[in-house]
Amino acid sequence: MIGLFDSGVGGLSVWRELYREFPDEKYLYFSDAGYCPYGPKSKEEIIERARVITEYLMAAGAEIIVVACNTATAAAIEYLRKNYEIPFVGMEPAVKPAAINTKTGAIGVLATKGTFKGELYLRTLHKFALNAKVLEQVGEGLVELVENGELDSEYAKRLIGSYIIPMLDQNVDHIVLGCTHYPFLEDIIKGFAGDAVTIVNPAPAIARRAGEVLSQRRAAVATRGATCVKSDGSRLKTNTFVTTGDNIGVMKSMVAEIAPCEYNDFAFKKI
Numbered sequence: 001m002i003g004l005f006d007s008g009v010g011g012l013s014v015w016r017e018l019y020r021e022f023p024d025e026k027y028l029y030f031s032d033a034g035y036c037p038y039g040p041k042s043k044e045e046i047i048e049r050a051r052v053i054t055e056y057l058m059a060a061g062a063e064i065i066v067v068a069c070n071t072a073t074a075a076a077i078e079y080l081r082k083n084y085e086i087p088f089v090g091m092e093p094a095v096k097p098a099a100i101n102t103k104t105g106a107i108g109v110l111a112t113k114g115t116f117k118g119e120l121y122l123r124t125l126h127k128f129a130l131n132a133k134v135l136e137q138v139g140e141g142l143v144e145l146v147e148n149g150e151l152d153s154e155y156a157k158r159l160i161g162s163y164i165i166p167m168l169d170q171n172v173d174h175i176v177l178g179c180t181h182y183p184f185l186e187d188i189i190k191g192f193a194g195d196a197v198t199i200v201n202p203a204p205a206i207a208r209r210a211g212e213v214l215s216q217r218r219a220a221v222a223t224r225g226a227t228c229v230k231s232d233g234s235r236l237k238t239n240t241f242v243t244t245g246d247n248i249g250v251m252k253s254m255v256a257e258i259a260p261c262e263y264n265d266f267a268f269k270k271i
Contacts, residue, residue, distance in 0.1 A: 003062030010181030011068025033245025074118025111178025
């Protein structure tokens with residue numbers, strides 16, 4: 001089983017890619033909506049939440065844990081790897097492909113304050129983007145839009161435009177989505193950016209990496225796609241979504257958009 005966690009529903013953008021790649025795998029998704037957003041919280045607060053969630057996922061039988069949150073990865077993944085034997089896959093800042101492929105020499109990064117302050121982001125920037133002009137923009141309020149299911153409102157468009165248009169004025173040709181919530185706003189972002197700008201969503205690459213880590217963990221690729229069945233031959237509920245907050249309605253709606261045919265086989269609960 002793959003465990004995933006995020007401050008809220010943003011990590012569903014990673015689960016979406018995992019589910020597409022490995023539809024027969026079993027997933028437990030932990031939405032820490034009772035403590036969302038993580039962006040303004042201290043490193044110590046985020047580490048404590050990550051510790052509590054990790055122990056919950058491990059007790060439930062997770063074989064690997066995907067930290068499906070850029071802010072939590074930046075603050076806590078080193079602590080988690082030092083203190084737990086289970087493998088962790090974190091969100092890598094996708095600056096590298098943007099910096100390598102830019103034609104204008106300018107790239108934009110949309111992220112939270114916590115991600116921008118994290119050592120992982122700074123190391124990646126220093127390693128891959130020294131020759132690029134990097135425009136950093138804190139996406140203040142975007143996490144809340146997604147958490148409220150406000151993915152196409154006029155307010156959302158105005159707010160996103162206020163972040164994207166200044167980047168375009170600086171001739172960026174790549175915009176990196178540095179928070180797992182932001183792919184759910186990608187249509188609006190593309191509406192401003194147009195076809196000439198590449199939107200870099202790291203979730204597909206993270207999903208592939210998680211599959212590799214899970215295969216290594218099991219030491220046999222063949223076991224990765226095993227399907228769990230009931231005695232009558234139908235699938236068990238192989239996807240469970242839990243939350244510490246009051247966002248089950250939004251979570252159900254987003255999951256139903258991602259997997260409409262299988263949605264009724266999934267379980268949702270508040271803990």
